[in-house]
Amino acid sequence: MTPGADPQTVKRVVIAGGGTAGWTVAAVLAKQLGPLLDITLVESDAIGTVGVGEATIPTFRSFHALLGIDERAFMRETKASFKLGIAFENWDRMGDRYIHPFGDVGKSSWMADFHHLWLMAKSRGYGGDLGACCFEHQAAAAGKFAVDDKARINYAYHLDAGLYAGFLRRLFEPQGVRRVEGKIERVAQDGESGFVTALVLEDGRRVEGDLFVDCTGFRGLLIEQTLQAGYEDWRHWLRTDSALAVQTEGGGALPPYTRATARSAGWQWRIPLQHRVGNGLVFCSEFQEPDAARDELLEHLEGDPLAEPRLIRYVTGRRRSAWVNNVVAIGLSSGFLEPLESTSIHLIQIGATRLIQLFPHAGNFTALARRYNDRMRQDFEHVRDFIILHYTLTRRDDTAFWRACRDMDIPDSLAERIELFADSGMINVPAEDLFRTASWLFVMTGQGVEPRHHHPMGALLGDERLRKALDSLRTNIATAVNRMPGHGEFLARYCD
Ligand SMILES: Cc1cc2nc3c(=O)[nH]c(=O)nc-3n(C[C@H](O)[C@H](O)[C@H](O)COP(=O)(O)OP(=O)(O)OC[C@H]3O[C@@H](n4cnc5c(N)ncnc54)[C@H](O)[C@@H]3O)c2cc1C
Structure with missing residues (x-):
């Protein structure tokens, strides 16, 4: 039957x-x-x-909770480290850098998201750095990490x-x-x-x-x-189709984030674990031969490779x-x-x-x-849309690959999101979406989108109160981050 x-x-x-x-x-x-x-x-x-x-994202922790997995045992056995986000380098222009952290930015109200306050402050010349309004961003940038009952921190792992x-x-x-x-x-x-x-x-x-x-x-x-x-x-939107993966020895600094550095026809990852570092170059074979990709990967490795890079082909x-x-x-x-x-x-x-x-x-x-x-x-x-976002917003024109990414057509669903933000500072996040407001915000602002307008909520506060509110948020975050131990130090203690 x-x-x-x-x-x-x-x-x-x-x-x-x-x-x-x-x-x-x-x-x-x-x-x-x-x-x-x-x-x-x-x-x-x-x-x-x-x-x-x-590399994982914070939902990994909820899944482990469902399985009843003990965090320390998991981290010991898979040589895991903590991850607070991803640092993107050279994505908008060569030399640029921004972090997409796992945390939220300030406290939103039912009327509008917090970042509208920041946008208003920015338009008046005292907005400062958006990252300073996010605890996870600042901890990642400082190479700090801790979990305890007092500090609520949103994180994932490298394993x-x-x-x-x-x-x-x-x-x-x-x-x-x-x-x-x-x-x-x-x-x-x-x-x-x-x-x-x-x-x-x-x-x-x-x-x-x-x-x-x-x-x-x-x-x-x-x-x-x-x-x-x-x-x-989906290769017409996400053009990479190959990856070279290689491991290097650990032992250096242990940043609590993944690094994703744009290269000539793709990007390179760096994932620090307890015992070694995972590296790889994702590239588009239409624009780069595997031998050239291998050279580019090896040239930028920090530390000696533990083996010959391994080629993996895929169809997005x-x-x-x-x-x-x-x-x-x-x-x-x-x-x-x-x-x-x-x-x-x-x-x-x-x-x-x-x-x-x-x-x-x-x-x-x-x-x-x-x-x-x-x-x-x-x-x-x-x-898919969230990943395309990183490519379509590039302003690089130094290689044919990046020009093709910059000039490509994108899905309507994504084009609408970008337009909404560029026009009004609004970010539309339906309940079922994985990537929430802060994720879209950090990537779009990180890659140079400057909204033409924003919600007027900030005007209700007036300059003095708005400035004070932002200052106090930043001070609280900086104080909390200052008290945290370094990621490597915390990890060694935690997994001992
Ligand atoms: C370059 C690259 C980087 C990635 N980085 C990340 C990352 O950072 N984060 C992330 O979340 N994901 C990442 N992924 C994806 C991640 O690797 C996979 O989602 C994950 O490993 C799951 O793979 P899988 O189990 O589906 O397949 P596989 O690992 O390929 O497992 C397939 C299994 O099927 C078995 N099998 C196949 N054929 C047969 C057969 N005929 N008989 C018996 N058994 C068979 C194999 O033995 C194996 O056990 C990356 C993928 C690539 C290619």
Whole structure:
């Protein structure tokens, strides 16, 4: 019988793939629905994982809270460090720098966001630095970090991608996940419905199931190679298609932020961990050959490379339908957006939690799949727009790549957001959006958008009170940051 045709048919969940996506899905299913399910995960040591994906965003912490993960144990085992944001260098013009922090700016009211006060002050010549109005921004800039009961700080992590899936496996395999090692050679389908019935391994073993989660990475073994869900290609907006990844030794300063430095045909990341630094260059092969990209990456490394840079090719975009029949694709198999804002692991976590919310215990899969696909499409498009924002706002014209980014057409959804801000200082953030007001604000102002107008709320205060309010906010933040220890010092103590 076709799974989904009858209530109670979904008991056996099979996860194909054991990278970050596979073990994330296994962990959350075991934790949240474990007693109702038989969970099997199939992975192949011979194939391995993509081996990158080291920067996260604050939603990662809420997800860990859902799994009941102890922060210190996680940080010790994955050699993690704290992350307060991303420093963007050379994005607007060569030599420019701004930080996109994870924190808010001042206190907003129902009438208007706080930054309208800052905009008014700025127009009167005493606005000062926007970053000084954000605690996380100032802590990042000063290289400071602390978590305690008094200081509420919004943060994420940098982690070792090679260690994270193993960490989840050690925790959740004993909680009801059956792990099968072996290479999937064939995917068996029901002749009539096209539903997947089993994964057939190289040695002939069959792993049967009712629901299959495709976490096989870029190859999309079930969702694409078997079910041909189709792929929406976004390379006309996000032109990079290659990355070179390499690690260097740690030991130097440990900034609590990722660095994203624009290069000639893409950008370079620097992610400091406890034991080493993750580095890579994301580039567009239409504008730069891999050999030239490798030279550019090595030239700008701080510290000696621990191995030869590894080339990874990708196609930016998303699977047209992440859920088809009884297969749900999560992770790289569902699409890929370059790591500029560290969003891929978040999309895995949101895909996994949404699967639980829409879990097909009974009834028809079609309506659930439609809902799931629609929500994932919105999530991908939202992140896509936010990443394009960084490219489209560039004023660089020193290379053909940056000129192409500056001059490209952008999605209407993004064009409207930029226009709204440029015209009125307003930032429209629907409830379901991942990136909130402060994120849009820091990137747009960081890359040179100066709103022509702003909300008149500040005029109600008058110059003296407005100036005092901004001064006192900045002083409070500076005092709190001064009291904090350095990131490296805090981390060593915290993980000891
Ligand atoms: C250059 C780059 C940088 C990135 N940086 C970030 C970042 O900073 N932050 C972030 O959030 N994300 C980042 N990502 C994305 C992140 O790496 C992935 O989202 C994450 O690692 C999940 O990958 P995955 O589990 O979907 O796929 P993979 O890691 O590729 O895992 C696939 C799994 O499927 C198994 N498999 C495949 N075929 C078979 C088969 N035939 N039989 C059996 N098993 C099979 C493999 O063995 C493996 O276990 C980055 C990605 C790239 C390419």
